[in-house]
Amino acid sequence: xxxxxxxxxxxxxxxxxxxxxxxxxxxxxxxxxxxxxxxxxxxxxxxxxxxxxxxxxxxxxxxxxxxxxxxxxxxxxxxxxxxxxxxxxxxxxxxxxxxxxxxxxxxxxxxxxxxxxxxxxxxxxxxxxxxxxxxxxxxxxxxxxxxxxxxxxxxxxxxxxxxxxxxxxxxxxxxxxxxxxxxxxxxxxxxxxxxxxxxxxxxxx
Amino acid sequence: xxxxxxxxxxxxxxxxxxxxxxxxxxxxxxxxxxxxxxxxxxxxxxxxxxxxxxxxxxxxxxxxxxxxxxxxxxxxxxxxxxxxxxxxxxxxxxxxxxxxxxxxxxxxxxxxxxxxxxxxxxxxxxxxxxxxxxxxxxxxxxxxxxxxxxxxxxxxxxxxxxxxxxxxxxxxxxxxxxxxxxxxxxxxxxxxxxxxxxxxxxxxxxxxxxxxxxxxxxxxxxxxxxxxxxxxxxxxxxxxxxxxxxxxxxxxxxxxxxxxxxxxxxxxxxxxxxxxxxxxxxxxxxxxxxxxxxxxxxxxxxxxxxxxxxxxxxxxxxxxxxxxxxxxxxxxxxxxxxxxxxxxxxxxxxxxxxxxxxxxxxxxxxxxxxxxxxxxxxxxxxxxxxxxxxxxxxxxxxxxxxxxxxxxxxxxxxxxxxxxxxxxxxxxxxxxxxxxxxxxxxxxxxxxxxxxxxxxxxxxxxxxxx
Numbered sequence: 001x002x003x004x005x006x007x008x009x010x011x012x013x014x015x016x017x018x019x020x021x022x023x024x025x026x027x028x029x030x031x032x033x034x035x036x037x038x039x040x041x042x043x044x045x046x047x048x049x050x051x052x053x054x055x056x057x058x059x060x061x062x063x064x065x066x067x068x069x070x071x072x073x074x075x076x077x078x079x080x081x082x083x084x085x086x087x088x089x090x091x092x093x094x095x096x097x098x099x100x101x102x103x104x105x106x107x108x109x110x111x112x113x114x115x116x117x118x119x120x121x122x123x124x125x126x127x128x129x130x131x132x133x134x135x136x137x138x139x140x141x142x143x144x145x146x147x148x149x150x151x152x153x154x155x156x157x158x159x160x161x162x163x164x165x166x167x168x169x170x171x172x173x174x175x176x177x178x179x180x181x182x183x184x185x186x187x188x189x190x191x192x193x194x195x196x197x198x199x200x201x202x203x204x205x
Numbered sequence: 206x207x208x209x210x211x212x213x214x215x216x217x218x219x220x221x222x223x224x225x226x227x228x229x230x231x232x233x234x235x236x237x238x239x240x241x242x243x244x245x246x247x248x249x250x251x252x253x254x255x256x257x258x259x260x261x262x263x264x265x266x267x268x269x270x271x272x273x274x275x276x277x278x279x280x281x282x283x284x285x286x287x288x289x290x291x292x293x294x295x296x297x298x299x300x301x302x303x304x305x306x307x308x309x310x311x312x313x314x315x316x317x318x319x320x321x322x323x324x325x326x327x328x329x330x331x332x333x334x335x336x337x338x339x340x341x342x343x344x345x346x347x348x349x350x351x352x353x354x355x356x357x358x359x360x361x362x363x364x365x366x367x368x369x370x371x372x373x374x375x376x377x378x379x380x381x382x383x384x385x386x387x388x389x390x391x392x393x394x395x396x397x398x399x400x401x402x403x404x405x406x407x408x409x410x411x412x413x414x415x416x417x418x419x420x421x422x423x424x425x426x427x428x429x430x431x432x433x434x435x436x437x438x439x440x441x442x443x444x445x446x447x448x449x450x451x452x453x454x455x456x457x458x459x460x461x462x463x464x465x466x467x468x469x470x471x472x473x474x475x476x477x478x479x480x481x482x483x484x485x486x487x488x489x490x491x492x493x494x495x496x497x498x499x500x501x502x503x504x505x506x507x508x509x510x511x512x513x514x515x516x517x518x519x520x521x522x523x524x525x526x527x528x529x530x531x532x533x534x535x536x537x538x539x540x541x542x543x544x545x546x547x548x549x550x551x552x553x554x555x556x557x558x559x560x561x562x563x564x565x566x567x568x569x570x571x572x573x574x575x576x577x578x579x580x581x582x583x584x585x586x587x588x589x590x591x592x593x594x595x596x597x598x599x600x601x602x603x604x605x606x607x608x609x610x611x612x613x614x615x616x617x618x619x620x621x622x623x624x625x626x627x628x629x630x631x632x633x634x635x636x637x638x639x640x641x642x643x644x645x646x647x648x649x650x651x652x653x654x655x656x657x658x659x660x661x662x663x664x665x666x667x668x669x670x671x
Contacts, residue, residue, distance in 0.1 A: 020522055021398055021498050025636045029643070030616045034269065034283035036243040036290045038351075048643040053624075077519075078399035078432065081498075082636055083615075084334040085241065086350035107402055107434045108334055111365075112350035166366055169225035178352075179252070182229060182360040185221055186257070189362055192220045192231045193258070197466050198324060199233075201455040 005174030007119060007147065010099035012071030014143040014154070015061045016132035017046070022075065023082035024109060028091045030083075041087055042094025062095070066139040074132045075102035076125075080109025089113045099145045101152055101161065103128050114167045117176050119147060127152075127159040147171050207473025209370045210439055211405050214345045214470065218328045220362055227364045233327035234344075235357050237264040237300065238313045239291040240617065241332030245354035246294040258361040259299040263322060266291060266304065267312045268617045272580050272607035275305060284618065298358070311583020311609045314338040314551035318422060319585050321451025325440035325467035330357055335551050335633065337428040340437030341421035342444055343470055345405070347434045368435060369403060369479035374410035377487025382668035384561070385420035386553060386631070386651035388412065389427040390492035390502045395484060398500040401433030404480070407472060408438050412486045418447040419555045426552045427633050430499040439471035491667060493538050494635050494649035496526035501635075505654070505666045508535050529637055530646050539664050541648065545628040546577040546659035547640075548604075548652045550614040553631035554582025558652040559590050562631075563598045565656035565670055571603030572662030578605045578620065580612040604659070616641030629658035 032044040050060045057063045073092065079102045080088060089112045092100070100113065100120045113120045123131070131143070134154045144153040147168055151158050170176040193199055208216075220229040242264070249256070256262060269284040278285040295302035303309040303316055310316070314335055317323040323339040329346035330336060332354045339346035349363065356363055373396075375388060392406075406428045413421065421438050428436025445464045448454045455463050490504040501523070503509060511534045512523040527534060532541065548554075548562050559581065571577045579599050581587040587609050590596065596606040613620040614632035621641025622628055628640055628647050635647035648664065657667040 019525065020519055023498070023634075023636045025615075025634070025639050029638055030641070033240050033617060034281070034287060036286060037247065038244055048638050053643060078402070081398060081432065082334065082429075082634060084332060084336075084348035084350055086244075086332075086352060089350075104399060104402060106399070106432065108348050108350065108429075112352065115350060115352035164366065166223075166225040166227045173225075175225075178356055178364045179359060181223065182356055182362050182364060183254075185229060185362075186360065188220045188229075189231060189257070189360060192218065193361070196217065196231070196233065198327060198463070199261075201459045201463055202453065 005177065007117065007171040009147055010072060010119065010145045011142055012098060013067070013069060013139060013141070014072040014074055014131065014135035015067040015070035016074035016135045017061050018076060018132060020077040021081055022079050024080055024085050024088035025082055027080065027088040028085060033085060033087050038087065038090040038094070041091045045091035045095045069096065071096055071098040072143050072145060073097045073100045074128060074135055075100060076128065077103045079105050081106035084108045086112045089116060089118055093118050101128065101131060101145065114170060114176055115178060119145070119163070119171050121145065121161040121163045123152065123159060123161045130157065130159070206477060207475040209407065209472045209476045209478065210343055210437060210470055211345055211368070211370050214326055214328060215367055223364055227366050229362050230328060230365050231362050232330045232357050233261065234322055234329045235262040236313050236317055236329070236331035237262055237354070238268060238333060239266045239287045240268045241351050242354055243287060243290040243294065244351045245358060246298065248355040249358055254359045256298045256300065256358045261361060262300045262358065264291060264295050264300050264302045265310055265313050265316050268611045268615065270610040271619050272610045272612045275608055308584050311585065312551045312554060312611055314426065315554060315582035315586065318342065318418070319451070319583060321448050321454035324448065324454070325444060326470040330363065334429045335426050337434065337436045338422050338426040338551060340425040340428065340435060341418060343437055343440035343467065345435055345437060348429065368405040370407055371401070371404045371480040371482060372407045372409055372478040374481070374483045375408065375412040375486050376410045376483070377412055377485050379412065379486055379489065380668070382653065382671050383489050383491055384651040384653065385416055385423040387489055387492040388486055389424045390494055390499065390649065391489055392484065393427060393431040393499050394492070394502040396431050396482065398430060398498045399432040401428065401431040404433050405435035405437065406431065406433040407478070408436060413438055414441065417557060418443060419557045422555065423552055427499065430633060440467045491651060491654050493664060495530070495532065495538055495541070496523070497529055497635060497637050499633065499635060499649060501526055503538050505538060505664070508537050509533065511535060539666065542627065542663045543575060543629045543648070543658050544626040545622060546575060546655050547613040547628055547630040547632065548655050549580030549582065549612050550632035551582065552633040553652045554580060554586065556586055556589055558631065559586070559595055562652040562656040563595045565653050565667060566602040566604060566660070567598050569602055569660045571659045575659055575662050577603060577659040578607055578613065580607045581609050583609045613640055615639060629655045629664065631655050
């Protein structure tokens with residue numbers, strides 16, 4: 001893995017999308033899943049939250065010019081629940097977001113984020129509230145998510161963040177692209193397969 | 206100390222512990238559909254990789270298929286492109302494809318069990334969050350994203366963290382007109398839509414033990430709606446009997462050997478659980494998820510909660526639900542009118558679901574102005590329903606009878622809500638925009654309750670119609 005894969009920290013301006021239980025259908029409506037590549041999907045992130053039925057922009061942080069170019073997304077509880085569609089984190093990443101700070105994340109979504117090199121960290125509700133307020137009042141000022149120190153810094157504040165240690169290791173060491181790691185153990189994979197009783201009797205083998 | 210089923214299956218499939226603390230886990234069965242897989246196959250091509258165990262990956266097409274006109278090319282060019290990609294990928298990488306011509310096509314979570322591919326003791330993965338469905342057999346089954354599909358195709362393994370196990374024990378006899386769907390809606394309502402994060406749910410107790418395999422599939426299907434990526438039920442005689450004679454299940458002596466092994470994989474009586482929850486289902490009434498997530502659920506005789514009443518999730522969540530739905534706090538759920546009725550999906554598109562709905566529809570008429578559709582979960586279900594005369598019952602009552610697919614569950618095919626329509630739906634998600642109209646509204650309930658709503662043109666208590 002190249003040095004470039006290491007993500008010890010993310011620095012950038014922040015944008016907050018408030019609300020609990022924001023599901024992946026809202027992040028990426030199903031009609032934009034009708035595609036065979038992720039290439040052009042970034043533009044549709046939060047599409048139906050950002051535009052009404054006739055295409056008129058709604059008040060949404062992703063439409064707010066003050067947040068153009070923001071790279072740290074701030075969310076609340078259970079963000080990314082629902083469908084496993086990787087199109088949702090892919091859209092967020094291709095929109096320009098490089099890290100997400102929230103109160104909690106749905107598991108499949110968090111796993112997808114890690115798999116594509118998009119760190120997601122959790123923080124206490126009060127800290128998230130504070131960070132969200134900072135993002136909306138001072139949208140031009142930088143926020144620093146430090147994965148080594150497990151903190152997020154904004155203004156004169158430094159607050160602790162949490163991340164599953166296994167995921168944090170992957171970002172610090174630059175090994176979040178799992179394919180190389182997994183392929184490295186194909187002999188062990190074959191040993192494991194050899195002890196699975198059902199592979200011996202399955203007509204589908 | 207005994208082990209849970211999750212621990213037994215996890216240990217058996219562990220290739221190695223990774224340096225970061227995750228497990229490299231062998232995937233016993235990998236299921237693929239057209240929406241989340243094309244990019245994964247493309248990643249393989251770009252890396253010059255083959256599929257490591259092509260005999261352990263099976264594909265079908267479900268999300269994008271039109272349920273009326275299925276002639277090729279599809280009218281939707283994007284859907285056609287996805288179908289062509291799946292055909293090519295399966296051909297090129299040697300993956301068995303249950304396509305239209307096979308007569309075995311259907312929703313991936315209906316096809317796996319009916320083929321006997323889903324078996325106890327396996328790890329099952331699919332690029333679809335409702336993969337938890339397969340846990341009904343005592344498999345550890347979970348949804349993954351597209352990059353993880355690439356990993357499985359290339360190595361038949363995944364890097365994953367082991368979840369904790371919460372045992373959810375349900376006891377008591379279900380009243381007539383109360384179904385597995387009501388049980389799982391009540392569980393999600395009680396434990397919350399994010400209560401299961403970090404957990405696998407083991408569903409146990411006498412109510413679950415009495416359930417048929419189809420009912421168990423409905424329960425495990427919606428574990429993910431409670432935030433639990435995995436939901437499972439210990440295998441028993443019901444599981445073994447269901448599997449007997451299915452295409453991918455061994456026969457003869459091999460079957461007896463398999464059955465003995467399957468039964469040995471259940472949680473030990475002295476297994477320890479990270480958490481235990483008990484629910485009484487004897488008093489349960491039909492449930493309706495009325496809001497914008499499946500935890501915002503009430504019983505059919507209840508009124509919609511007031512935002513200050515926090516039993517239905519957070520106050521902010523309820524306020525958002527009312528802003529979106531325009532329903533009134535305190536109104537009776539039975540006052541809510543409907544425009545559309547949808548019976549089908551991976552939650553409730555199986556034979557017993559269609560039979561129960563047909564029982565309600567028989568000899569009655571869909572209310573004027575209501576569009577009602579019935580979509581079998583697979584071609585196999587479709588054929589069986591036709592053999593039993595169900596399409597005639599539904600058509601006589603004013604329902605449309607369609608071909609197999611995901612249909613109106615998720616708006617990736619022509620079956621969609623329009624504008625502010627309200628849909629009584631036997632599917633699994635009432636998220637904003639889920640059924641294809643950004644302003645459309647979804648009420649989740651059992652198939653029999655959907656049929657009842659279709660006939661009265663509003664939410665109704667099916668117990669009064671049986």
